Amino acid sequence: MTEYTVEFVGTGETITCSDKRTILSRCIEEGIAQEYSCRVGMCLACSAEIIEGEVEQQVAVARGLTEEEAEHYTLTCMARPASDLKLDRGKYPPSIEGDVADGDAAAADD
Ligand code: FES
Known part of the structure; x- marks a missing residue:
């Protein structure tokens, strides 16, 4: 097990997260x-x-992001760190940005 640092830009919040845990689970704990x-x-x-x-x-x-989107965005409920990270929370892939702005992230395929 390797422990990494996850820093959230803009807020300065920093957590540690092992490569066995999802980033979201650690966010909830912290x-x-x-x-x-x-x-x-x-x-x-x-x-x-x-x-x-x-x-x-x-x-x-496999579920929500395309391969191309996954190069720049992460779903924190599914993602485990593979290095120290800097993430910008609340940023969405361009393909769903409009849906999220309308308060309907689940309607990405509409
Ligand atoms: S909470 Fe991560 S995709 Fe729904």
Whole structure:
């Protein structure tokens, strides 16, 4: 097990997260205000932009993100850190940005 540092840009919040845990589960434990809903990679509410670092999120790609989106965005409910990270919470892939702005992240395919 390897422990990584996850920093949230803009807020300065920093948590540690092992490569065996999801980033969202650690956010919830630490009281970080990361949005989420389904916790199974379907709603995309927990999205964050990857500013720096790498994540392991094969399940997120299988469910909610395209391969291309997964290079720049992470679903924190599915993602485990693969390096130290800098993330920008509340940033969504362009393909769903309009739906989220309307308060309907789950309607990404509408
Ligand atoms: S909480 Fe729904 S995709 Fe992560």
